Amino acid sequence: MASIYHGFSTDDHPQHQFCPPGPDSWCFYKRSIGEHLYPSGHKVRVHTPLNYNLLHQHLEPIYNWLTSIDLLRRCELKTTQNPNESFHHSVWSRCSKKNFHSLRRVQFALVSAAAEHNSGPAAISAIKKALGIQEGYHGHRLCQQRAKKRLYLSSQEQQKKAKKRKKMRAAAQEKARLEKEAEEGGPAYQAGMF
Ligand SMILES: [Zn+2]
Structure with a gap:
């Protein structure tokens, strides 16, 4: 304020x-x-x-x-920054914030970025269809490429997250094992130890 x-x-x-x-x-x-x-x-x-x-x-x-x-409560988990930045990137890639653009252009950039952000590149084809704009060969191909790239990046991100989760789980198990050992006053029984 x-x-x-x-x-x-x-x-x-x-x-x-x-x-x-x-x-x-x-x-x-x-x-x-x-x-x-x-x-x-x-x-x-x-x-x-x-x-x-x-x-x-x-x-x-x-x-x-x-x-x-209300809004600030929804941001408490602090997980909103990346999706927000990704959305902003889609908007600014459609109309650069360094240059002046007409209201119509800014509105179109916002609407198409929001549609793509929520429903993927196929949403752009749907918008064009609804507006009666015929999609050409190159437009269609570009759309497919973007969808493919989006899926690839998303799966990479998921893999990264899964690896991190696995690492954290292993660290927690190791910590619990060491604590148990300390409680029992020596190394616990493990297969092949004796
Ligand atoms: Zn002041």
């Missing part, structure tokens, strides 16, 4: 209520107050100025959702 309200702030209407206080604050306004100086200069010092009248009705609901306890 600090990040948008800091951006909405102007000299006439500072809105730094969410910014951290004190002389060490990243917020120049709160820092000035912490140092007992008169805070001003929003025009130069707010690096991402946001027009409150134009944007707050659109941005505020998103920020409310992003900071809601």
Whole structure:
């Protein structure tokens, strides 16, 4: 919330209520107050100025959702970063974030990336079909290649995870064996030991 309200702030209407206080604050306004100086200069010092009248009705609901306890609870397991990054990669590969794109292009990039992320490359063919766009030979082939690559990467990932699980299980068994040995005051009986 600090990040948008800091951006909405102007000299006439500072809105730094969410910014951290004190002389060490990243917020120049709160820092000035912490140092007992008169805070001003929003025009130069707010690096991402946001027009409150134009944007707050659109941005505020998103920020409310992003900071809601409900959503944060769902992120507690910390397993959301990789899927999120993978999804973002699909979006930015369709429309680079370094260049300006039309709203239509951004919307199409988001929708097609979400479809592919959730249902695989075949979803793109389904979208084209629904829109009445004939899929050419190369488009079809590309789709199949992407599906194949996706399956391969997924199986590699699964193998890696299975190996890690196996290693952890073996380490836990070894630890339990050593603890049991220590409890019994010597090495336990094992086949071939005597
Ligand atoms: Zn601030």
